[in-house]
Each structure stands twice: as structure tokens, then as C-alpha cells.
Amino acid sequence: MDSAHDRFPAWLELTMRARGVTQAQLARSMGVGETQVSRWRRGLAIPTVHSLQRLAETFGVPRATLDRLAGYPTGAALMLEAEPDEPDSELAAYQSMLADLMEQRVPRELWHVYVEGCSALADALSRTFNGTLERVESEETPSSQRSSERLGFREPNR
Numbered sequence: 001m002d003s004a005h006d007r008f009p010a011w012l013e014l015t016m017r018a019r020g021v022t023q024a025q026l027a028r029s030m031g032v033g034e035t036q037v038s039r040w041r042r043g044l045a046i047p048t049v050h051s052l053q054r055l056a057e058t059f060g061v062p063r064a065t066l067d068r069l070a071g072y073p074t075g076a077a078l079m080l081e082a083e084p085d086e087p088d089s090e091l092a093a094y095q096s097m098l099a100d101l102m103e104q105r106v107p108r109e110l111w112h113v114y115v116e117g118c119s120a121l122a123d124a125l126s127r128t129f130n131g132t133l134e135r136v137e138s139e140e141t142p143s144s145q146r147s148s149e150r151l152g153f154r155e156p157n158r
Contacts, residue, residue, distance in 0.1 A: 008069040009043040015059055016041075030054045046070045064100055 016026060023041065027034040030051065039045040047055060052070060056063040067073070098118075106114045 006043060008046060008066070008071070009041055011069050012055075013041055015061075019059070026058070029058055062100070062103060065104065 015021075016023070023037045024034050027037045030037075031054075032051065036045070040047055047066075047070060049067075049072065052066045052072075053063055055061075056066050102111055102114060
């Protein structure tokens with residue numbers, strides 16, 4: 001079993017225990033057989049997207065979290081795969097990923113602090129990149145090769 005198939009069964013087992021939900025209770029509330037829930041818990045089957053939606057509603061967790069745990073691609077991953085060279089699609093995918101991270105890992109009352117920290121980090125990375133780019137451009141280089149390419153970076157659109 002690979003790690004994508006290990007995560008969902010572990011999450012389901014822990015969540016059921018923490019909430020005191022039995023296999024029979026979960027099966028009844030979802031309208032599936034008890035053997036199906038057993039197969040999910042043992043990692044022998046992955047729930048369908050319909051079942052994942054019912055689990056998300058039952059346990060009050062974001063559906064995207066369950067999709068990731070079950071190994072399904074999330075909206076952000078699909079967008080990055082579909083149009084990796086389109087800046088708008090790429091930006092939307094990263095926005096979605098950031099929103100998921102904040103929702104899952106950062107208490108809501110600290111969201112503004114987290115965003116300010118990300119902004120400061122982006123500023124620092126931009127200054128470092130631009131400073132390095134300027135140093136490399138000031139060196140003698142073949143004109144056929146762009147300095148950002150020599151550094152291994154994709155030059156930002158200006």
C-alpha cells in the first residue's frame with residue numbers, strides 16, 4: 001500500500017474513535033453497507049467521491065481534505081496540471097492551496113498574521129532574487145544565455 005492509500009484509512013479510524021462512532025453507525029448514517037466501511041478502514045477500498053462528500057458532511061471536515069487523504073487530485077492540483085504555463089491558472093491554483101493550508105493549519109484569529117508573514121517572506125525572496133540577478137548580470141556572460149536561466153529561475157513577468 002502506498003502512502004496515499006495509508007492516510008485515508010488512518011484518518012477514518014482515528015476520527016471514528018475520537019468521535020465514538022462505530023462502523024455500524026457510520027454505515028447507517030451514510031447509507032452504505034457495514035462491509036464497505038470496513039473496507040475503507042482497512043485500506044482495501046477508497047470511497048467514491050459521493051461517499052467522500054457524505055463523510056465530509058458527517059464529520060464536518062472540508063471535502064478537499066478528504067480528497068487529498070484518499071489520493072484524489074484536488075482542484076489546485078488539477079489546475080496546475082491542466083495549464084501550467086498560464087499565469088492566471090497558476091495563480092488561482094496557488095491561491096487555492098494557500099487557502100487550504102490556512103484553513104487546516106492556522107487558527108482563524110491568526111490568518112492576518114500569517115498573510116503578513118507570507119508577504120514579508122515574498123518581499124525578502126524577491127529582493128534576494130533581484131540582487132543575485134543583478135550580480136550575475138554585471139559579470140561577463142555569453143549574450144546567448146539569460147542570467148535568470150543560468151541561475152535556474154524562471155524570470156518573473158514584469
